[in-house]
Amino acid sequence: MGGDNAPEVVIEGIVLARDKLPQVDYLLYGNEQILKPLLDKHGTARKVCEIRHTDDVVSNDEKPGIALRSGRNSSMRLAINAVGQGEAAGVVSAGNTGALMAMAKFVLKTLPGIDRPAIASFFPTMRGESLMLDLGANVVCNSDNLVQFAVMGEVFARNVFHIKQPSIGILNIGSEELKGHDSVKQTFNILQNIDLPIRFHGFVEGDDIAKGTVDVIVTDGFTGNIALKTAEGTARMFGSFLKDALHSTPISMAGGLLAKPALNKLRMRLDPSRYNGAMFLGLNGICVKSHGGTDALGFSNALGVAAELVNDGLNDVIKEDLSHLDTEEPGANKTS
Amino acid sequence: MGGDNAPEVVIEGIVLARDKLPQVDYLLYGNEQILKPLLDKHGTARKVCEIRHTDDVVSNDEKPGIALRSGRNSSMRLAINAVGQGEAAGVVSAGNTGALMAMAKFVLKTLPGIDRPAIASFFPTMRGESLMLDLGANVVCNSDNLVQFAVMGEVFARNVFHIKQPSIGILNIGSEELKGHDSVKQTFNILQNIDLPIRFHGFVEGDDIAKGTVDVIVTDGFTGNIALKTAEGTARMFGSFLKDALHSTPISMAGGLLAKPALNKLRMRLDPSRYNGAMFLGLNGICVKSHGGTDALGFSNALGVAAELVNDGLNDVIKEDLSHLDTEEPGANKTS
Structure with missing residues (x-):
């Protein structure tokens, strides 16, 4: 029920995704009186959708904390619960980002070794596409958070972009080691000495995003959101x-x-709907956020992203990699 | 002598600027053996230039602290000294940004009421152009710094853009008051209650830069540099x-x-050389930084920016406005 054009684009997105995702079935959480006529209109969607009725929705301007406390029967919360209970393999929503993150964190919890989940998304670049994280979930990040983002981004690029050894860069205001604030400098030191086969490029600058200098760009949620x-x-x-x-x-x-x-x-080539589907990485469950203003094509892409994350078993690989990571690395500031 | 194409673009920039700036004379600091033949080639420039010879230059990769200590006879330092001694009305350089800022701060000092100077530049927008500051001088900024940037930016937009009541926005990851980190929230509170006739818009997001939502965008140097x-x-x-x-x-x-x-x-319309000439605002003297890779047209624009700042008596207005500002405003964190 979330987003500017819900639930129409959701249903139309499912129709568009049928060819690419023939194996996917959907649980639709929301108002049956609105959803049913739409499904009746779209026969291809009706066959693969099951409506789970609820009257309650999280509005777009609801504060995350309030949504978490009072939205226990909202369509968003029930859809996340379905993932937590193993009934659904993943959840996709075009609704309130903050509420989705707060609820998903509460219900699904984070993966072992991850203090905070991050929002990650694709960027078009001169070389193809890159992944950037965090795009807004964490306003302030310490070096532990950033290192965890790097590990998650690396696993993502390896499994979803199918790049053998993806390169990782930390977003900074200069490429020299001396520049930037403490948390990026500490992250630089940790990643340079990390006990994982990560191809660490070093610092990258704002113009390196579009250049495609690295496959994965790591940054805090404040900077990442503003860059995006x-x-x-x-x-x-x-x-x-x-x-x-x-x-x-x-x-x-x-x-x-x-x-x-x-x-x-x-x-x-630059159509935002092509790049729709921001992933909440680090959660113990697949959760994808579609842009609120997306069209049906964009929503179908977000569905594709979720299906790909499920098929690739992304979280299992992240868990595996993190288990090798000594989080007591010297230089890490443990203040989560 | 600074920048990728110096000193050729400097001399050619002076030639291009002659029509727009007929009243300006130049002191050229640098190697006479290189400068003289270039001036001989460009008769229009020769008439308005005086060479001040020095062998010493600050290289592009010199660390600011080292440049400050060991570059006392560099062309950059001598040019700044000329402003400090009142011999020149302003200095323009295409050289090492960090060294220029460190030297200018040391020689010229900051204006009364300004803790830290900021780098400011124009941005093309859908509505015309906006000013953004800081673009990289200060990696971490407290609310006092940001408030001072707002005051300087407002004066700038009023006097250089000739906007009667320029609007001011703080760059953030959401337009609601609750979003962002402490220093932007504190700045919001101070600017909302400030005892100056500032038209404070509130928070703006990354996409508001190109939209031209406000005339002046205030941010810390880390975020500003990455956005730029x-x-x-x-x-x-x-x-x-x-x-x-x-x-x-x-x-x-x-x-x-x-x-x-x-x-x-x-x-x-989007040519970076049109927007060349970043201003170091908050110094007790006019200092303009040209992009290192600029062409002659870009350098002539940087000269135009410096001349305009001198003609408008910008620093006098900033001083006047700051004298009205109660820097002990409640909520300001004094940690400079």
């Missing part, structure tokens, strides 16, 4: 300026028409 | 993808040719 939204805003501005330019004269309009198929491909 | 470079990297990626798209088929190439004048205008 700055990139989105810049791309949107560029797109709007491009449109203005192509509409500025009759000749440029003709040029724009000729180039339209190519420009559409460009739009596709 | 993420935006630059995204714009470059978009440009490169656009080029790829327009070269993908013969028809799209024809379209690109027709649209070329319009696309060139777009390129101009």
Whole structure:
């Protein structure tokens, strides 16, 4: 029931995902009176969906703590419970991010060795795509948190991107070891000496995100969220300026028409719905957050991300890797 | 002598700036054997330049502390000294940013009421342009620092953008009061109750930078630097993808040719050299940092920025405004 266009995009997203995810069945938590007519309209979805009725929803502006206490019968909470109880293999929601994280953490708990889950997402880059985490779950991170993000990101890139030895970078304001604040410097030291086969690149800067300098970019949730939204805003501005330019004269309009198929491909390449589906990594269960304003295609991509995380057994690999990690590494500041 | 293409771009920048800045004369600090032949080549520059010879230069990878101690006869230091001694009205350099800041702070000192200077620069936005600070001088900032940045940015926007009542926003990961870390929340509280006629908008997010939601964006140097470079990297990626798209088929190439004048205008609109010239605000003297990799046009813009700051008497207005500001405002954490 969450997001700007729910539950329509959810159902339409399921329809679009049928071909790519023929093996997936869905439990739909929400208002049956709204959901049923939509399912009746979409026969392909009806066959694979089971409605679990509840009247209660978490609103978009609900504070996470309040949602956690008073939303025990909300569609969001019941969907997460289904994962906790083993009835569902994963949960996807386009609803309130903070509430989803708070509830998922409470119900599913974190993986052993993880103090805090992180929000991770794909970024389009000049080389293909990269993973960045955290994108907003943790405003302040110590070096332990950042090291755990690095390990989770590495496992993710290895298993989902299928990169044999993904490279890891820490987002900083310079590539030299001396720059930045204490927690990034400590993380640098720990990752340089870590007892895992991690390909640690060192520090990367803001422009390295789009360059695709590394496969996984590790940062705190404050910086990551601002980098993500700055990139989105810049791309949107560029797109709007491009449109203005192509509409500025009759000749440029003709040029724009000729180039339209190519420009559409460009739009596709940068389409946010292609990159929809932020993963909550570090939870003992698969939880994927779709953008609230996404369309059906975007929602189907978020479903695909969740299915892939389940199929790849991502959490088992993270658990395995973390069990080798000595969290009492010298230099780590234990203040969780 | 600083920057990737010095001193050629410096001299060529002076030539380009002649029309816009007919009243400006230049003291050129650096190697006379290199500078003189260049001036001889550019008659228009020769008339307004005086060479002050020194062999010593600060290299690009010199650590600020070392540059400060051992660079007493460097071209950078002597140019700053000229401002300190009142011989020059301002200094412009394309050299090592950290060294320039350290030396300028040491020689010029900060304005009364300013604990730390900030690096500020223009950003292109959908509405025109905005100012953002700090972009990297201060990795960690307390609320006092951020409030001072807000006051300096406001004065700047009023005097240089000629906006009667510029709006001020604090960069954060959400627009609600509850989000973010302590120093942004404290800054929010102080700016909401400040005894100055500041039009305080509240929190802004990363995508508000390109939207142009506010005239002045206040942030710490870590976040600001990463936002700046993420935006630059995204714009470059978009440009490169656009080029790829327009070269993908013969028809799209024809379209690109027709649209070329319009696309060139777009390129101009986002050209980093148009936005070249980061200001060190809060120093008791005008100091402008040009991008190290800039071209002559970019350097001439940096010269224009410095001349404008001098002409507008920016520092006098900042001093005046700060004298009205009660720095013992409740809620401010004094830990400078």
